[in-house]
């Protein structure tokens with residue numbers, strides 16, 4: 001089993017099921033969450049997510065049409081070369097890392113959850129993938145050396161970080177990328193309580209979907225509202241935030257596009273030579 005890296009910074013966020021276009025009923029279904037020694041805490045829907053409890057759920061989601069489509073988009077934009085050293089941030093059960101490994105020199109699959117890491121390490125072993133390693137750690141403190149990777153990829157991890165944490169993770173990505181290295185991030189890209197047409201349309205679509213499900217859906221909607229208000233829900237940022245933050249972090253060739261659903265994809269490159277950031 002290839003689990004490496006410090007046991008630092010374990011983050012326990014909460015994840016809502018409705019992002020992307022596929023059915024995610026199973027995200028919070030009780031009884032599907034038996035992984036390792038993880039235990040369910042009381043009122044866990046109002047607490048930060050314990051990712052160790054959600055390995056099985058994430059396997060289901062990784063099978064969804066929506067996530068498969070995102071995988072193809074991310075890897076298509078990453079244009080991996082056989083010499084590339086790749087880092088997958090928030091690798092989960094390996095949706096991107098497993099597909100990237102045959103096309104790259106090496107893959108580091110970073111995740112904050114020890115259970116996800118153990119599970120993915122087992123998948124690497126069983127698949128005979130010898131050029132991939134899991135890396136236990138936080139996106140805000142990536143346990144890799146400066147310039148250690150050529151390409152960073154990520155799918156649906158960043159909305160579990162607050163904006164400040166996203167910024168710190170992007171600074172870490174900038175650090176571990178080699179000069180000229182590239183970045184492709186897919187994530188939810190809208191503001192939950194935002195006022196743009198897209199924000200409002202997505203929130204309304206989610207509310208309608210929940211209401212159509214009757215009392216259980218309404219309850220779920222209320223829980224989501226309370227979680228967002230209490231600061232333990234998802235924290236997606238919109239396309240403008242991503243564009244501005246990537247440019248401010250010093251990335252070049254920045255392009256950020258929204259998708260037909262709530263997702264978006266950001267692409268950028270670390271400059272080939274050092275640049276001065278605004279204010280430096």
Ligand SMILES: C[S@@+](CC[C@H](N)C(=O)[O-])C[C@H]1O[C@@H](n2cnc3c(N)ncnc32)[C@H](O)[C@@H]1O
Nearest residue numbers: 011051090091092095111112113138139155157
């Ligand atoms: C929705 S899952 C996506 C997993 C995978 N990328 C995929 O597409 O199936 C989010 C993943 O991000 C991980 N994660 C959440 N916060 C993190 C952080 N601060 N640093 C690293 N990983 C994190 C979780 O443990 C989880 O595996």
